[in-house]
Amino acid sequence: MFHKEGYRIILITTIIVGVFFILIENFIANFIVNKVLSVSILIVYVLILQFFRNPKRKTLIDDTTIIAPVDGKVVVIEEVEENEYFNDKRIQVSIFMSPLNVHVTRYALSGEVKFSKYHPGKYLVAWHPKSSEENERTTVVVENKVFGEVLYRQIAGALARRIVNYAKPKMQVVQGEDAGFIKFGSRVDLFLPLDTKINVKLNQKVKGGEQIIASLK
Template sequence: MFIQFHKEGAKIILGATVAATVIIFGADYLVANPWLKMVIQVFALFMLIMILQFFRNPKRITAINDNHVLAPVDGKVVVIEEVYEPEYFKDKRLMVSIFMSPINVHVTRYAVNGLVKYSKYHPGKYLVAWHPKASEENERTTVVVENRVFGEILYRQIAGALARRIVNYAKEGMQVVQGTDAGFIKFGSRVDLYLPLGTQVNVKLNEKAVGGKTIIAIKQ
């Protein structure tokens, strides 16, 4: 099966492929000890495979539905609770947080159809994603999409300890389509969704979510 990779990984994949090739073939000529040679070559190959899997971008067909909020990323649902959202709404919202492990697909997808009302990048720290202050202090982007059924939905890409760059394609005034590519978190880590209070949530804690597929919330 042909594996697709995200465009944001092109330069890193090329560099990693060149580096791994040099190390693997270089070890053949420069390292006499067969065990040490094998360790170096296996490690170089392992690192290349890890980078490739970070940037994979599987093709998915989204069943578009304005009555559904879909998962913006792959990962595990780690938080479902009412919280105060201080940046845009400045009131209480229902937050659903999805944590991405290193083996998850790291593409961010639009959770709903609609108009981008707000999009802002915040530089910051690189605390571990589950740190209580990660959503306020880490590198992150905040995007608000106005949907005709749910109203304004906010999602926040949050970098983690390994991440060093968040890519966000959403620009204010854009019309966006549910399930399409909204950005990428390089080697990171968590996305929070902020929904109106009273929204019917369709997932449970520790449930695995699939970006563009899993229904996070429903409007009857």
């Protein structure tokens, strides 16, 4: 199954690939060149298809846990000063997504959306320390009856050129449901209360929509 944000790109890519195959078969007589070009185009096509895949995940909804919002690798776990919304100290957990990861963003917890804002910005590599504050990004705060307010931030990377965010203020959202999409490489930051128990380690790979990354102490 493919994510709806990829339908248009997949359709256009399919048409372009079909045209290229027709041109190659009709105008490239050299067998080796013909096959190399055909295989190269097919590989690119498959990579684009896999980027927009949207696998079903079984979320066990639990207000006492925070689940991974995306697939990827944990690259930051540290106490930081969050200056956009909270203006106090929080535990930051950041997950980096390579172009090979599923890029669907899912709600890490259930609750009410209290804040949602888009920020234009740069396209530093997603693991750059300043990408959380300087890159194109969206900031969303969800209030949960157990954890209180939790902030997550979708951040564009060097390859990403569009962030899709479905969260709107006053929406009631459900843990594990589709919260958006980031196209072509990026990361997501979570800012959690200081008394949160973190259940993952640096460089650990996580699975969005299912894996518990934090819980109450």
